[in-house]
Amino acid sequence: MQVSNDVLFHALHTDGLLMLPNCWxxxxxxxxxAAGSKALATSSAAVAWSHGYPDGSSLPSELLMANVRGILRVSSLPLTVDMEDGYSDDPAxxxxxxxxxxxxxxxxINIExxxxxxxxxxxxxxxxxxxxxxxxxxxxINARADVYLLGEAGGFGAAVRVAETIKRAALYEAAGASGLFVPGMTTEDDIAAMVKATRLPLNLIxxxxxxxxARLAQLGVRRLSAGAALSKAVFGCIDTLARQFFDSGKVDPAAYPQIDYAALNRMMAQ
Structure with missing residues (x-):
């Protein structure tokens, strides 16, 4: 019997570490x-930048939906979408x-x-x-708690971040969340405390x-996201090579690994 993608995606969070190289x-x-991802996840920043918008709930919903349809056209893997804050303060x-x-x-979805x-x-x-x-x-529903991202500027000193995140995890679980995303959490002590305090699968960036x-898996982390890192690297490469082109009239990508034209074309034709 074929397992539905929603069931499969939940199952991917029950054992080991699900690693997601966010796409856009x-x-x-x-x-x-092709690299081996078991599921697909978007990065809100990467998607926004790819359409020429800044990150921060500024992407029009029609572009978000077009982006989703484009990804689902080429892959049958489970897809989770970063919808930022939902693009509205109105829950409905x-x-x-x-x-x-x-x-x-x-x-x-990710919602923050x-x-x-x-x-x-x-x-x-x-x-x-x-x-x-x-x-x-x-x-x-992957609930993102931004306590660590807000940090001192948001009124969350190091001494209170774990406790505040645990408090939010309980609130979000009771509301129906399936997972907890805590970008910025990095220390083993904090991670261990978080895993112990919540039944929600913990996602880090x-x-x-x-x-x-391997150590994250031992600590009980169930998901690791690349976030916008891949997109930033790609856009950084484009920026460097574009400036090189204006300086020399040439494009020398020797410092950047490339996928051969034919191989890339075959990948896109699958």
């Missing part, structure tokens, strides 16, 4: 899949957009609290869960100061 369009999704509007994503074939009230994100999660339930889809993947 159909082409990068093909590359992520956020849930409506989530419904459109589900109807398109998305089985997971940012600098807003945790209670507002909980309301959004409840509304999204209701919409998903009405469609018979067990949507993986790849940072230089983070323990190695």
């Amino acid at each position: 369009d159909a082409g990068s999704a093909r590359i992520a899949a 509007q956020v849930a409506q957009l989530a419904g459109e994503l589900i109807d398109a074939g998305v089985v997971g 609290d940012g600098s807003g009230a945790p209670a507002l994100l909980a309301d959004k999660i409840r509304a999204i869960r209701a919409v998903a339930g009405a469609r018979g889809v067990n949507l993986f 790849a940072l230089d100061s983070l323990p190695a993947p």
Whole structure:
């Protein structure tokens, strides 16, 4: 019996470490899949930049949906979409957009609290869960707690970050969240405390100061996201080579590994 993608995506969080090299369009999704990704995840920043918009809930919803349809056209892997704060403070509007994503074939979302009230994100999660339930889809709602990202500037000193994140995790779980995303958490003590305190699968973002993947799995982390890192590297390469072209009239990508033209073309034709 074939397992549905929503069931499969939940199962990918139950054992070991799910590693997601976030993509931003159909082409990068093909590359992520070819590299061995078991599921696909978008980065809101990378998607926004690819359309010429800044990150921060400024991408028009029609472009978000076109992006999703493009990715699903080229891959049958489970897809989770970063919908930032839901692009609205109205839980009903956020849930409506989530419904459109589900109807398109998305089985997971990221939604963040940012600098807003945790209670507002909980309301959004409840509304999204209701919409998903009405469609018979067990949507993986990955609640992003931004305590570590806000840090000192947001009033969260190092001594209170774990406790505040645990408090938010309980609130989001009660509202219907499936997972907890805590970008910026890096120390083993904090990670271990978080894993112990919540039943939600813990998702972290790849940072230089983070323990190695094998150690994260030992600590109980269930998901590791590349975030916008791949996109930043690609855009950095484009910026460098474009400036090189204006300086010399040539493009010398010797410092950057390339995929052969024919190989890339075959990948895109699969």
